[in-house]
Amino acid sequence: MTWYWTKEDAPVWDAGKQAVFGPDGLAATGLVPPADGAPLADEWWRVTDSGGAVVGYGWLDSEWGDAQITFLVAPGRRGAGLGEFIVARLEQEAAGRGLNYIYNVVPATHPDPAWMTRWLTGHGFTVSGSGDLRRRVRHEAQHS
Amino acid sequence: MTAADYDEKIPNNVDLREDRRLQRALESWQPNFLDWWESMGPTLPTQDVYLRTAVNVGREGWAHFGHVPMRDYRWGIFLAERDAGRQIGFGQHKGEPPWQQVPGEYRADLQRLIVIQGDTEPASVEQQRNLGATAPSLYDLRNLFQVNVEEGRHLWAMVYLLHAYFGREGREEAEELLHRNSGSVDAPRILGAFNEETPDWLSFYMFTYFTDRDGKYQLGTLKESGFDPLSRTCEFMLKEEAHHMMVGTTGVDRVVERTAQVMVENDTDDVAALGAIPLPVIQKYLNFHYSVSLDLFGSETSTNVANYYTAGIKGRWLEDRRRDDHKLTDDGIMVEALTPEGEIGQTEVSALTGLNTDLRREYIADCAGGVKRWNRILEQAGLAQRLKLPHIAFNRKVGAFSGIEASPDGEQLAAEEWQRRQGQWLPTDTDKTHVRSLMRPVYERGKIAAWIAPPRQGINGQPFDYDYVHLS
Numbered sequence: 001m002t003w004y005w006t007k008e009d010a011p012v013w014d015a016g017k018q019a020v021f022g023p024d025g026l027a028a029t030g031l032v033p034p035a036d037g038a039p040l041a042d043e044w045w046r047v048t049d050s051g052g053a054v055v056g057y058g059w060l061d062s063e064w065g066d067a068q069i070t071f072l073v074a075p076g077r078r079g080a081g082l083g084e085f086i087v088a089r090l091e092q093e094a095a096g097r098g099l100n101y102i103y104n105v106v107p108a109t110h111p112d113p114a115w116m117t118r119w120l121t122g123h124g125f126t127v128s129g130s131g132d133l134r135r136r137v138r139h140e141a142q143h144s
Numbered sequence: 145m146t147a148a149d150y151d152e153k154i155p156n157n158v159d160l161r162e163d164r165r166l167q168r169a170l171e172s173w174q175p176n177f178l179d180w181w182e183s184m185g186p187t188l189p190t191q192d193v194y195l196r197t198a199v200n201v202g203r204e205g206w207a208h209f210g211h212v213p214m215r216d217y218r219w220g221i222f223l224a225e226r227d228a229g230r231q232i233g234f235g236q237h238k239g240e241p242p243w244q245q246v247p248g249e250y251r252a253d254l255q256r257l258i259v260i261q262g263d264t265e266p267a268s269v270e271q272q273r274n275l276g277a278t279a280p281s282l283y284d285l286r287n288l289f290q291v292n293v294e295e296g297r298h299l300w301a302m303v304y305l306l307h308a309y310f311g312r313e314g315r316e317e318a319e320e321l322l323h324r325n326s327g328s329v330d331a332p333r334i335l336g337a338f339n340e341e342t343p344d345w346l347s348f349y350m351f352t353y354f355t356d357r358d359g360k361y362q363l364g365t366l367k368e369s370g371f372d373p374l375s376r377t378c379e380f381m382l383k384e385e386a387h388h389m390m391v392g393t394t395g396v397d398r399v400v401e402r403t404a405q406v407m408v409e410n411d412t413d414d415v416a417a418l419g420a421i422p423l424p425v426i427q428k429y430l431n432f433h434y435s436v437s438l439d440l441f442g443s444e445t446s447t448n449v450a451n452y453y454t455a456g457i458k459g460r461w462l463e464d465r466r467r468d469d470h471k472l473t474d475d476g477i478m479v480e481a482l483t484p485e486g487e488i489g490q491t492e493v494s495a496l497t498g499l500n501t502d503l504r505r506e507y508i509a510d511c512a513g514g515v516k517r518w519n520r521i522l523e524q525a526g527l528a529q530r531l532k533l534p535h536i537a538f539n540r541k542v543g544a545f546s547g548i549e550a551s552p553d554g555e556q557l558a559a560e561e562w563q564r565r566q567g568q569w570l571p572t573d574t575d576k577t578h579v580r581s582l583m584r585p586v587y588e589r590g591k592i593a594a595w596i597a598p599p600r601q602g603i604n605g606q607p608f609d610y611d612y613v614h615l616s
Contacts, residue, residue: 007547009481009482009484009486009544009547010481010482010484010491034494039445039491039492039493039494040445041445041446041447041450041493041494041497042443042445042446042447043443043543060443061442061443061446061447061448062442062443062446062542062543063441063442063443063446063448063449063500064257064260064335064362064440064441064442065260065264065334065335065336065337065338065440065442066256066260066334068448096541096546097336097439097541097542097546098336098337098436098439098541098542099336100332100333100334100335100336100339101334105252128317130251130252130253130255130256130259130313130317131251131252132252132256136330136331136332
């Protein structure tokens with residue numbers, strides 16, 4: 001399966017995102033959606049499959065050298081390695097920005113926070129003192 | 145409350161002796177800090193240095209000057225005086241009394257912010273540890289060490305907050321602050337810009353002007369925090385930080401002054417062979433340090449920073465001087481962006497999510513003051529050349545312009561043109577080699593290297609030829 005990673009230069013809360021997220025996706029990511037068509041904060045990328053269908057999103061919130069990553073795999077597309085693909089691309093983006101660590105916060109609204117935490121720790125994230133899950137950015141990720 | 149207690153093992157003005165458990169915890173961290181200072185601090189052996197030590201946090205006479213062996217420097221914990229009438233100045237808690245303990249719902253965010261701030265303090269000491277070997281004068285060497293010991297004290301300030309208010313997790317984070325090291329492959333410092341060695345004194349002055357200034361603006365936002373101990377800690381740190389700004393500002397002043405002098409005396413722009421740093425090279429160093437520092441503010445929009453503001457944990461620069469409702473829920477701001485056509489432009493976003501941009505703009509306006517000052521030196525020398533800040537899209541790795549290349553004038557460039565021309569705007573290996581070739585130590589009282597002018601005044605009323613440092 002080939003997936004494509006595309007930066008959204010001016011991300012907005014459009015119909016495409018609304019369809020992929022739904023109430024479950026919002027709960028899983030803790031995203032508070034703005035009004036229909038309004039700009040979204042942070043840097044956003046969408047993932048499409050070879051047929052052009054949007055299969056996921058990843059976004060990065062950087063401030064004073066730190067970077068929070070959040071991602072969502074579209075319903076019906078889970079279990080195919082897309083989450084791993086998105087995290088790897090977000091790590092690559094972080095490396096390109098000179099960032100040394102990325103972290104994720106599992107929101108209290110997540111339907112299965114224990115599963116999400118296990119998934120992240122299984123992908124090299126460790127629970128930090130402030131409760132977030134953090135991973136050292138591998139800078140060779142820029143060139144992979 | 146304001147006078148520091150110097151009878152204690154850890155000087156402080158927070159009544160540490162009243163909390164034995166906290167005192168023991170910090171006293172057990174102290175030897176680890178000293179080990180870190182020995183292994184990662186300045187490498188040049190010294191007997192003693194003419195240093196400023198904080199003794200009081202009040203307006204008058206807050207510091208004492210004297211010759212001190214650096215290992216015996218009294219790193220302490222000082223918070224600005226408590227303002228009994230203070231109210232939180234912004235966000236959803238505006239008008240409420242500030243918090244004396246960490247609110248549970250903001251604990252993780254506050255801890256993260258304190259750890260990041262704390263991580264930068266020892267990082268810069270590590271970056272600058274070898275600079276003493278090439279100091280242009282004893283005056284400059286003393287200033288370097290003053291910056292270093294105060295960055296060490298700023299680490300103490302953040303470690304105190306972690307120990308006093310964040311329990312076991314805070315203590316673990318305090319240990320980690322000593323385990324991460326600048327440039328380490330396995331455990332680097334958090335911010336990318338704090339992982340490169342400061343290789344020469346021009347870089348040091350640029351770093352203290354541009355990158356330390358970025359730190360000043362971050363501290364300014366934390367000074368507004370509803371968490372009162374953090375606010376008071378940052379307020380006092382800003383007082384010390386002013387000296388670090390002075391070292392950068394006057395350091396670049398003196399490099400520009402000397403270059404201008406050599407240009408005029410020899411009626412040439414090509415001063416490299418005459419032992420000075422050519423103006424175009426100074427401009428390239430400025431371009432590099434400024435653009436890298438712009439990246440430290442993060443992307444143009446940020447959900448986290450909006451949440452921090454609404455929660456009352458991180459405000460804006462000089463929040464009380466802003467003439468708005470200090471909540472920003474209905475306000476907008478224009479931020480830098482690429483247009484749908486891929487050109488450099490702006491777009492309007494919520495003022496809350498645009499707070500990184502707001503802070504970056506305050507910083508840019510401040511940076512412009514330095515350039516104006518340096519150009520005045522050129523003007524007074526009768527020279528037509530001028531320095532300038534590059535365009536905000538130049539050499540950016542973070543945010544809206546990270547995917548494009550732009551010249552210092554803001555002209556968008558194709559990648560191959562950027563590759564071909566970047567040596568015109570950023571320091572090349574040749575530039576760096578020339579600057580480093582000038583870095584020879586001058587340790588004789590009253591003498592100074594040929595590439596930099598002497599300061600107009602010494603430290604604490606002492607003359608330039610004072611014995612600021614006694615080497616071993």
